[in-house]
Amino acid sequence: MIITNCRTGGSITGKVTGSGNRNLLAGGIIGDVGLAPGAGDSQNEKIVINNCYSTMKIELTNESSSQKRFITAGGVVGYYSNNKDSTEISNSVALNPVITVVKGGASDVHAHRVIGFRSGNGTMKNNYALSTMKVDENTISGRRSGRFRRCEHN
Numbered sequence: 036m037i038i039t040n041c042r043t044g045g046s047i048t049g050k051v052t053g054s055g056n057r058n059l060l061a062g063g064i065i066g067d068v069g070l071a072p073g074a075g076d077s078q079n080e081k082i083v084i085n086n087c088y089s090t091m092k093i094e095l096t097n098e099s100s101s102q103k104r105f106i107t108a109g110g111v112v113g114y115y116s117n118n119k120d121s122t123e124i125s126n127s128v129a130l131n132p133v134i135t136v137v138k139g140g141a142s143d144v145h146a147h148r149v150i151g152f153r154s155g156n157g158t159m160k161n162n163y164a165l166s167t168m169k170v171d172e173n174t175i176s177g178r179r180s181g182r183f184r185r186c187e188h189n
Contacts, residue, residue, distance in 0.1 A: 063089025
């Protein structure tokens with residue numbers, strides 16, 4: 036799958052209710068790159084995300100206080116787990132003003148500026164995030180001055 040020269044805006048509001056082990060994955064460009072826990076078999080195909088940006092406001096909520104959940108949100112990618120070395124996320128920018136995850140009873144929650152949760156192989160290069168972005172109501176700014184911070188991991 037190749038996603039290139041794209042942009043997104045607007046908002047994502049996701050809620051998980053009821054019983055059972057349900058996942059909630061959201062990203063400004065794509066929610067799931069690879070295989071989310073409990074999603075079945077993965078083809079582990081090559082994924083390329085290049086020259087993309089998102090201004091999407093992302094808010095996820097687990098409304099159950101007792102159910103096990105996996106909830107993750109990121110400015111570009113929500114969940115990244117891929118075993119192809121050729122997978123690449125590059126030259127992309129998270130301009131999201133807000134990324135929020137309300138945990139509830141969730142046991143595994145992740146929210147980060149570029150990728151909500153990352154495991155596996157692949158390359159991240161030349162990705163940036165807005166330095167004034169709020170992640171779970173905290174402004175996550177870099178040590179460098181300016182409006183953007185380079186992000187090669189999350």
